[in-house]
Amino acid sequence: xxxxxxxxxxxxxxxxxxxxxxxxxxxxxxxxxxxxxxxxxxxxxxxxxxxxxxxxxxxxxxxxxxxxxxxxxxxxxxxxxxxxxxxxxxxxxxxxxxxxxxxxxxxxxxxxxxxxxxxxxxxxxxxxxxxxxxxxxxxxxxxxxxxxxxxxxxxxxxxxxxxxxxxxxxxxxxxxxxxxxxxxxxxxxxxxxxxxxxxxxxxxxxxxxxxxxxxxxxxxxxxxxxxxxxxxxxxxxxxxxxxxxxxxxxxxxxxxxxxxxxxxxxxxxxxxxxxxxxxxxxxxxxxxxxxxxxxxxxxxxxxxxxxxxxxxxxxxxxxxxxxxxxxxxxxxxxxxxxxxxxxxxxxxxxxxxxxxxxxxxxxxxxxxxxxxx
Amino acid sequence: xxxxxxxxxxxxxxxxxxxxxxxxxxxxxxxxxxxxxxxxxxxxxxxxxxxxxxxxxxxxxxxxxxxxxxxxxxxxxxxxxxxxxxxxxxxxxxxxxxxxxxxxxxxxxxxxxxxxxxxxxxxxxxxxxxxxxxxxxxxxxxxxxxxxxxxxxxxxxxxxxxxxxxxxxxxxxxxxxxxxxxxxxxxxxxxxxxxxxxxxxxxxxxxxxxxxxxxxxxxxxxxxxxxxxxxxxxxxxxxxxxxxxxxxxxxxxxxxxxxxxxxxxxxxxxxxxxxxxxxxxxxxxxxxxxxxxxxxxxxxxxxxxxxxxxxxxxxxxxxxxxxxxxxxxxxxxxxxxxxxxxxxxxxxxxxxxxxxxxxxxxxxxxxxxxxxx
DNA sequence: CTGAAAGCGCTTACAG
DNA sequence: CTGAAAGCGCTTACAG
Numbered sequence: 001x002x003x004x005x006x007x008x009x010x011x012x013x014x015x016x017x018x019x020x021x022x023x024x025x026x027x028x029x030x031x032x033x034x035x036x037x038x039x040x041x042x043x044x045x046x047x048x049x050x051x052x053x054x055x056x057x058x059x060x061x062x063x064x065x066x067x068x069x070x071x072x073x074x075x076x077x078x079x080x081x082x083x084x085x086x087x088x089x090x091x092x093x094x095x096x097x098x099x100x101x102x103x104x105x106x107x108x109x110x111x112x113x114x115x116x117x118x119x120x121x122x123x124x125x126x127x128x129x130x131x132x133x134x135x136x137x138x139x140x141x142x143x144x145x146x147x148x149x150x151x152x153x154x155x156x157x158x159x160x161x162x163x164x165x166x167x168x169x170x171x172x173x174x175x176x177x178x179x180x181x182x183x184x185x186x187x188x189x190x191x192x193x194x195x196x197x198x199x200x201x202x203x204x205x206x207x208x209x210x211x212x213x214x215x216x217x218x219x220x221x222x223x224x225x226x227x228x229x230x231x232x233x234x235x236x237x238x239x240x241x242x243x244x245x246x247x248x249x250x251x252x253x254x255x256x257x258x259x260x261x262x263x264x265x266x267x268x269x270x271x272x273x274x275x276x277x278x279x280x281x282x283x284x285x286x287x288x289x290x291x292x293x294x295x296x297x298x299x300x301x302x303x304x305x306x307x308x309x310x311x312x313x314x315x316x317x318x319x320x321x322x323x324x325x326x327x328x329x330x331x332x333x334x335x336x337x338x339x340x341x342x343x344x345x346x347x348x349x350x351x352x353x354x355x356x357x358x359x360x361x362x363x364x365x366x367x368x369x370x371x372x373x
Numbered sequence: 374x375x376x377x378x379x380x381x382x383x384x385x386x387x388x389x390x391x392x393x394x395x396x397x398x399x400x401x402x403x404x405x406x407x408x409x410x411x412x413x414x415x416x417x418x419x420x421x422x423x424x425x426x427x428x429x430x431x432x433x434x435x436x437x438x439x440x441x442x443x444x445x446x447x448x449x450x451x452x453x454x455x456x457x458x459x460x461x462x463x464x465x466x467x468x469x470x471x472x473x474x475x476x477x478x479x480x481x482x483x484x485x486x487x488x489x490x491x492x493x494x495x496x497x498x499x500x501x502x503x504x505x506x507x508x509x510x511x512x513x514x515x516x517x518x519x520x521x522x523x524x525x526x527x528x529x530x531x532x533x534x535x536x537x538x539x540x541x542x543x544x545x546x547x548x549x550x551x552x553x554x555x556x557x558x559x560x561x562x563x564x565x566x567x568x569x570x571x572x573x574x575x576x577x578x579x580x581x582x583x584x585x586x587x588x589x590x591x592x593x594x595x596x597x598x599x600x601x602x603x604x605x606x607x608x609x610x611x612x613x614x615x616x617x618x619x620x621x622x623x624x625x626x627x628x629x630x631x632x633x634x635x636x637x638x639x640x641x642x643x644x645x646x647x648x649x650x651x652x653x654x655x656x657x658x659x660x661x662x663x664x665x666x667x668x669x670x671x672x673x674x675x676x677x678x679x680x681x682x683x684x685x686x687x688x689x690x691x692x693x694x695x696x697x698x699x700x701x702x703x704x705x706x707x708x709x710x711x712x713x714x715x716x717x718x719x720x721x722x723x724x725x726x727x728x729x730x731x732x733x734x735x736x737x738x739x740x741x742x743x744x745x746x
Numbered sequence: 747c748t749g750a751a752a753g754c755g756c757t758t759a760c761a762g
Numbered sequence: 763c764t765g766a767a768a769g770c771g772c773t774t775a776c777a778g
Contacts, residue, residue, distance in 0.1 A: 016755060016756085017755065017756065018755080018756095026764080026765085027764070027765045027766075028755090028756075028757095028765090029757080029758080029764070029765055029766080029767095030763090030764060030765075031756095032755095032756065032757055032758085033757090033758095033763095033764085036757080039758095039763075039764090040763085041763065041764080042763060042764090045763080045764085059513060059514060060755090060756080061514075061515070061754095061755060061756075064437070064754080064755050064756055064757095064770090084497075084516075087498070094479070094483060097476060097479070098476055098479070098480055098483065101474075101475070101476045102474070102476055103470060103471055103474045103475055103476045103479065105479055106467070106470070106471070106476065106478055106479035106482070107471055109479070109482075109498065110467060110471070110500065113498060113499065113500050114500075117499070117500070117510070120510065122497055122499075122510065122511055122514075122516060123497065123498045123499070124457075124495055124496065124497050124498070125460070125482065125486060125496045125497070125498045126486065126490070126495070126496070127483065127486050127487075127490070137490070137493065137495065138495055140432060141432060141434075141495075142434070143457075143495060389771060389772085390771065390772065391771080391772095399748080399749085400748070400749045400750075401749090401771090401772075401773095402748070402749055402750080402751095402773080402774080403747090403748060403749075404772095405771095405772065405773055405774085406747095406748085406773090406774095409773080412747075412748090412774095413747085414747065414748080415747060415748090418747080418748085433771085433772080434770095434771060434772075437754090437770080437771050437772055437773095
């Protein structure tokens with residue numbers, strides 16, 4: 001049926017646009033146009049072509065099309081795509097996950113695949129190092145139409161990527177970059193976790209956030225304040241809920257000082273909520289050193305269940321976990337939308353999840369010690 | 374520097390083979406040849422070209438090359454590739470992993486990426502349904518040079534894929550198919566698990582395998598017999614270590630009958646090793662119903678830690694787990710080798726792992742009951 | 747060993 | 763609205 005009809009039986013040549021044009025009785029130009037909607041063809045022609053496509057089982061060779069359009073597309077005409085999106089994951093994040101036998105990153109990827117494949121997109125997978133500044137191969141080689149980024153790239157690279165390709169960031173947003181993002185809903189997270197602690201009897205609760213200009217700090221603080229306001233209560237220990245000046249190198253000292261301060265506050269908080277698991281885990285380690293028993297002496301919770309430290313955690317941390325399936329699916333949707341319409345305004349999509357009750361929270365230590373309002 | 378030199382500042386056209394040829398002072402034909410090794414060029418030319426490539430920062434457009442070569446490659450000349458491999462994972466397997474928060478499949482993928490990216494290969498990810506018989510899009514569209522298959526495809530599809538593309542199967546081999554495979558070393562697995570049980574004091578150990586013509590049955594049986602032979606002992610309860618006629622629909626009855634038989638055997642086995650976690654988990658469920666306590670009354674172990682059932686497992690199963698990193702890395706190596714040399718003989722690579730000691734094994738119940746040789 | 751030329755499958759000015 | 767023709771970047775017979 002196609003060209004020379006295969007005598008060998010090996011690698012049957014797939015039908016080309018030429019086969020379609022022959023069967024449809026139109027020029028290959030017309031076939032191409034029907035398939036790409038560049039010029040609107042007559043309804044009759046369109047039908048003829050589509051029928052022929054069906055009949056010969058034609059699938060355009062996306063590699064050729066993509067390569068061609070990339071170089072020749074004039075303004076106005078939307079360039080054809082590789083029909084592939086890239087999923088960039090940070091090596092550190094993922095190795096940490098593996099160390100802990102965590103599956104979240106494969107869940108995100110799986111959700112991405114489900115959405116992408118339904119729209120006949122392919123998914124390319126790549127790992128990048130934290131702080132990466134080189135353009136990843138799949139971008140340099142124009143292999144993808146868009147990018148899902150679950151990695152902390154260098155500021156320069158971020159800018160290059162966003163400029164060059166539709167890009168959706170997962171679990172991170174950047175004030176200086178107009179790009180889509182899918183992030184955990186930290187307002188929801190802090191609200192749920194505080195509600196849980198409240199119900200256990202806690203009234204004096206501190207929020208441990210940091211001074212980095214990241215959405216999770218702002219949002220959890222906002223949720224924190226809202227929570228207390230909605231209950232008509234003043235913040236009981238506002239200085240302990242101020243963002244802390246902390247970076248990886250000084251985690252130890254800052255947490256140490258913080259807990260010492262906490263313990264000398266009167267009335268002292270009976271629970272601490274840390275914006276990230278990393279901080280919460282450092283706290284558990286320090287509390288163990290201080291011979292404090294969690295949750296008997298202090299309840300500890302975290303707003304982000306994604307752990308990246310090597311610290312052995314005991315007791316298991318009660319925390320909030322965004323739905324990985326929804327994060328992956330939403331990110332993919334957002335990206336495919338943007339590929340279709342690069343002009344649409346950027347979105348930031350908040351995904352909520354659920355609290356995971358583990359062992360690090362319990363009733364407050366001693367009700368008599370508390371200044372109940 | 375390239376063509377019209379970009380006035381717009383947007384989307385700087387990347388240098389082409391033409392730029393390289395101009396800088397090197399050779400024809401584009403020669404550049405192409407140096408880059409693809411199709412005809413061996415003179416050392417001087419080669420150097421000139423390579424320098425020019427470096428200088429202009431040329432990267433061949435892999436989409437074009439791949440598409441071209443696919444259709445024109447004559448015999449003898451190795452066709453250029455998309456420089457992409459596909460990773461096919463079975464949806465069921467992966468959903469089961471997610472249900473259990475298992476990370477093994479992301480580990481395999483990660484290892485695949487590490488190997489592939491070092492050789493500048495891309496990785497495409499796709500999920501397929503169990504028993505899938507449609508050619509996956511990434512193959513139909515010629516997006517990949519080779520395939521890693523961690524999925525149970527229909528026999529027909531398997532054949533098509535192996536015929537069409539270099540393919541490496543992960544954790545499965547097929548007698549009727551000359552294809553590379555990376556599988557768990559079941560001889561090693563059974564040897565390690567038996568050694569562990571032996572050391573706990575068990576002498577009467579039964580192996581639960583099935584009659585399906587799969588390598589894991591043959592190998593674990595072989596390892597099992599070797600183990601007893603090497604200790605100069607006869608098999609003590611050979612009928613219980615015969616492959617069992619079992620399929621998913623009758624799991625319940627067969628396991629039930631098996632355990633009843635086991636319990637009436639004299640001297641009765643004090644430990645059972647199941648070739649798969651599925652069987653072992655069914656056993657735990659049945660033993661619970663029979664009011665038998667594991668491991669007090671019977672020790673249970675499994676040779677494959679990858680679980681796909683929904684059965685709540687108690688106590689946690691002691692089992693053998695192949696190294697996912699090594700499986701992924703080896704599979705990728707094997708695939709890239711085969712892409713380079715499609716003629717090389719097929720390999721079956723056995724990957725060992727380690728025993729994971731959990732709670733389902735303990736000392737044998739009552740030493741006086743045992744007929745120690 | 748090297749180059750000029752044809753051509754891969756497809757898209758897109760250009761001219762009806 | 764449609765087609766003949768040029769051309770995308772590259773590879774590969776073909777002819778030196």
